[in-house]
Amino acid sequence: MTQGGAARRTVLGAAVVAAGAGITGLAAGPAAASGEGGGRGGDGGFRDLPYPTVIGHRGASGYRPEHTLGSYQLALDLGADVVEQDLVPTRDGHLVCRHENEIGGTTDVADHPEFASRRTTKSVDGVSVTGWFTEDFTLAELKTLRAKERIPAVRQRNTLYDGQWAVPTFEEVLRWADREGRRRGERVWLHVETKHPSYFRGLGLGLEEPLARLLRRYRRDGRDAAVFLQSFEPSSIQRLSRLVSAPRVVLLSAANTRPWDFEQAGDPRRVADLVKPEGLKWIAGFAQGIGPTMDLILPRDAAGRLGAPTTLVKDAHARGLLLHPYTARNENTFLPVEYRRGTDPAAYGDALGAFRTYFEQGIDGIFTDNPDTGLLAAEAFRPGRRPVNG
Numbered sequence: 051m052t053q054g055g056a057a058r059r060t061v062l063g064a065a066v067v068a069a070g071a072g073i074t075g076l077a078a079g080p081a082a083a084s085g086e087g088g089g090r091g092g093d094g095g096f097r098d099l100p101y102p103t104v105i106g107h108r109g110a111s112g113y114r115p116e117h118t119l120g121s122y123q124l125a126l127d128l129g130a131d132v133v134e135q136d137l138v139p140t141r142d143g144h145l146v147c148r149h150e151n152e153i154g155g156t157t158d159v160a161d162h163p164e165f166a167s168r169r170t171t172k173s174v175d176g177v178s179v180t181g182w183f184t185e186d187f188t189l190a191e192l193k194t195l196r197a198k199e200r201i202p203a204v205r206q207r208n209t210l211y212d213g214q215w216a217v218p219t220f221e222e223v224l225r226w227a228d229r230e231g232r233r234r235g236e237r238v239w240l241h242v243e244t245k246h247p248s249y250f251r252g253l254g255l256g257l258e259e260p261l262a263r264l265l266r267r268y269r270r271d272g273r274d275a276a277v278f279l280q281s282f283e284p285s286s287i288q289r290l291s292r293l294v295s296a297p298r299v300v301l302l303s304a305a306n307t308r309p310w311d312f313e314q315a316g317d318p319r320r321v322a323d324l325v326k327p328e329g330l331k332w333i334a335g336f337a338q339g340i341g342p343t344m345d346l347i348l349p350r351d352a353a354g355r356l357g358a359p360t361t362l363v364k365d366a367h368a369r370g371l372l373l374h375p376y377t378a379r380n381e382n383t384f385l386p387v388e389y390r391r392g393t394d395p396a397a398y399g400d401a402l403g404a405f406r407t408y409f410e411q412g413i414d415g416i417f418t419d420n421p422d423t424g425l426l427a428a429e430a431f432r433p434g435r436r437p438v439n440g
């Protein structure tokens with residue numbers, strides 16, 4: 051481990067406080083004004099989460115079909131500190147949990163003849179996609195579908211659970227999180243992403259305003275709320291910063307890519323520019339963290355082996371930003387070459403070894419499809435571990 055947990059958190063916390071004075075929206079949200087804002091009984095904010103934090107990526111999607119209540123529940127039962135949701139809208143404006151608005155690969159919609167005519171081709175963020183799209187369905191219609199495993203060739207065992215769960219609305223997830231929080235006696239943390247926000251705003255289905263309304267309704271809008279808000283489009287996070295005070299994270303894809311809102315606005319910056327000190331300073335003006343692809347921290351060479359670490363962890367921490375990189379998984383096909391075992395791409399490799407290498411970089415948390423693996427590896431980096439907000 052390159053940086054001690056308690057000492058690192060003290061330094062980062064001080065940096066965040068110092069930076070926070072100029073962050074748009076930190077004190078402007080409705081909950082902050084009313085004195086509510088997600089905290090219960092004096093609970094602290096995200097700096098009280100265990101370090102490193104283990105985030106259930108789309109739930110426990112290594113074991114259950116992603117973005118289902120079954121996947122979220124299992125992630126929590128396995129010990130995940132935070133559970134992730136991705137949000138897309140229905141035609142009638144409800145926010146539902148899907149990784150993409152195209153649902154042919156994650157539901158049984160293709161088996162419904164009544165929806166055969168809805169199959170179409172669209173351009174989503176400049177990419178041509180063919181299938182069925184949530185924005186073409188009412189919530190009532192979407193609720194007639196059942197979720198299924200997205201990558202059955204890799205996770206054949208997960209297909210056992212195909213058809214067990216419907217597509218959840220985000221409001222259903224908020225109610226579930228509140229019930230679980232009461233049952234467990236501690237807050238259930240969520241990590242919520244706005245998917246393709248510029249695309250949906252262009253359709254008259256903006257995500258940020260209905261999301262903010264739900265967060266206010268369920269008291270998760272304050273600076274100490276048990277929720278992170280995330281997006282690959284910085285403008286979505288900026289918009290959310292003006293609506294609520296909950297902590298915010300800018301997601302960062304490959305270095306040579308541009309966020310889609312930058313493409314639309316003619317902003318020439320790429321992710322490679324945003325991970326430089328000046329770009330990180332800009333992000334710290336409206337967000338509390340970044341969610342980089344792990345390759346921005348530990349690049350892989352052409353053969354798929356890990357190279358020398360970049361300075362991103364140090365540079366982000368210097369700006370008071372936490373880092374929640376993505377995504378750690380158990381299967382060989384997703385692991386760096388040196389951690390693969392055998393030739394079966396669906397078999398488990400040395401995932402624990404990979405996790406430990408990631409944690410050694412000093413990251414604050416990690417998205418993983420396998421929360422139990424992540425937690426086991428994290429224990430060595432958690433001296434004097436406390437429960438969430440314990």
